[in-house]
Amino acid sequence: MNEIGRTFTSESVTQGHPDKVADIISDAILDAYMAQDKNSHVACETCVTTDFCMVFGEITSSAHISEDEIEKIIRDTIIEIGYDNPDLEFDGHTCKVENRLHEQSADINQGVDRGDEETGAGDQGMMFGFATNETESLMPYPIDLARKLTNKLTELRETGEIPYLRPDGKAQVSVNYDKDGNVVSLDAVVLSTQHDESVSDNQEQLKEDIREKLFKAVIPEGLMTEDTKEHINPTGKFEIGGPHGDAGLTGRKIIVDTYGGYARHGGGAFSGKDCTKVDRSACYMARYIAKNIVASGLAEKCEIQLSYAIGVAEPTSVMVDTFGTAAADLDFDKIVRENFKLTPDGIIETLGLRDTTYKQTAKYGHFGIEGLPWEKTDKAEDLKKYI
Numbered sequence: 108m109n110e111i112g113r114t115f116t117s118e119s120v121t122q123g124h125p126d127k128v129a130d131i132i133s134d135a136i137l138d139a140y141m142a143q144d145k146n147s148h149v150a151c152e153t154c155v156t157t158d159f160c161m162v163f164g165e166i167t168s169s170a171h172i173s174e175d176e177i178e179k180i181i182r183d184t185i186i187e188i189g190y191d192n193p194d195l196e197f198d199g200h201t202c203k204v205e206n207r208l209h210e211q212s213a214d215i216n217q218g219v220d221r222g223d224e225e226t227g228a229g230d231q232g233m234m235f236g237f238a239t240n241e242t243e244s245l246m247p248y249p250i251d252l253a254r255k256l257t258n259k260l261t262e263l264r265e266t267g268e269i270p271y272l273r274p275d276g277k278a279q280v281s282v283n284y285d286k287d288g289n290v291v292s293l294d295a296v297v298l299s300t301q302h303d304e305s306v307s308d309n310q311e312q313l314k315e316d317i318r319e320k321l322f323k324a325v326i327p328e329g330l331m332t333e334d335t336k337e338h339i340n341p342t343g344k345f346e347i348g349g350p351h352g353d354a355g356l357t358g359r360k361i362i363v364d365t366y367g368g369y370a371r372h373g374g375g376a377f378s379g380k381d382c383t384k385v386d387r388s389a390c391y392m393a394r395y396i397a398k399n400i401v402a403s404g405l406a407e408k409c410e411i412q413l414s415y416a417i418g419v420a421e422p423t424s425v426m427v428d429t430f431g432t433a434a435a436d437l438d439f440d441k442i443v444r445e446n447f448k449l450t451p452d453g454i455i456e457t458l459g460l461r462d463t464t465y466k467q468t469a470k471y472g473h474f475g476i477e478g479l480p481w482e483k484t485d486k487a488e489d490l491k492k493y494i
Contacts, residue, residue, distance in 0.1 A: 114294045117249035117368055118277060118279040118297075121300075123301065124277065125353050128190070130360065131378070132180075132185070133378045134378045135180050137151060139177075142170075144168045150380055151163075151164040153357045155356075158197055161205040164209075174206055177208070186199035189265070194303075196347075226420060228420065229380075229384040230375075230386060231414075233413070234413050235410060235411065237394065237397050239369075240408070242475075244482075247366055247367060247369035249282045249369065253280050254472050255325045260278070271305050271306045271313075272301070273301035273346075275300075276299060280293060281293065290330075292334070293331050293332070296338070317339050361375075375390070389422075389454060392447070393412070394411075396411045402484035402487040403491050405442075405493060408430045411443070420451060435493075
């Protein structure tokens with residue numbers, strides 16, 4: 108067996124986790140405004156707790172969406188996630204809904220909308236994107252595997268294959284790498300899933316179902332060894348969960364939403380923000396750039412940092428780090444500026460962000476998911492000329 112060089116851990120959560128519930132609702136409202144007015148400016152936050160949901164924030168749009176329609180979007184989203192039963196103490200049919208959305212500040216808007224001029228960044232800040240060739244999706248292995256576990260767990264609940272599951276859940280994997288950076292085994296796998304009372308006194312049945320229908324379906328053969336530590340619902344029964352078990356708030360799962368801690372993070376959250384907000388759109392662009400650099404063979408691993416000033420179109424800085432894996436001695440900063448449009452308008456145009464449905468990103472993952480525009484590698488062939 109290869110000698111272990113390091114162990115890295117990442118986690119993911121299901122759609123029914125309270126913070127993810129909040130993210131999904133915020134993006135559902137964003138999608139509704141963007142569907143009517145592609146130039147909508149949206150900054151929608153959501154909080155949820157026992158039988159209560161409140162949305163708040165700022166929106167400027169020509170879309171006409173009534174209070175009743177907002178409430179319907181919220182209730183339909185909660186039910187779609189799986190909270191459709193009063194026994195869960197959070198039911199989309201009956202929970203109290205409060206709407207505190209209002210118009211965006213004119214002071215902020217004047218720096219973003221400039222008529223015929225280039226759109227300015229919606230805020231200052233720094234944004235990171237990352238890619239590595241250790242998985243087919245060019246995502247770090249730990250977050251890629253953790254997210255596959257939570258997405259499959261949701262599928263097992265929605266299809267009824269494990270009929271007693273409830274919406275809330277988490278997965279965490281600790282991945283062993285050898286000294287050359289290759290994945291060799293799992294040091295630990297942790298899976299916590301909410302369930303109904305029918306299996307509370309039969310945790311062994313739950314564990315066996317998780318092993319057979321989840322772990323065997325998702326975890327590659329041979330990755331779990333006799334030394335792998337396995338924890339399934341380690342505290343015992345998990346009946347109370349979701350917003351009833353823990354309050355949820357938009358933007359508290361920023362590491363789950365990105366690279367599982369494997370790469371740096373600028374601190375900005377994504378959900379509920381329209382594409383002029385660079386803490387969302389520039390992170391998508393940074394991932395697009397990093398992924399194309401890795402896909403082209405220019406580097407095995409790549410991290411991009413972009414930074415912006417509010418109201419200013421061009422980035423204040425561009426940084427590229429290939430961690431010593433570059434195929435040649437290249438001026439990556441120059442390559443990025445020559446091949447990618449980095450203004451808010453350029454990012455929106457390149458990635459088609461006014462035509463993107465955002466709720467799917469809050470549900471299934473912002474990165475490493477096939478079909479999202481920033482996951483394309485259409486620039487890879489062009490970049491090969493620099494080798």
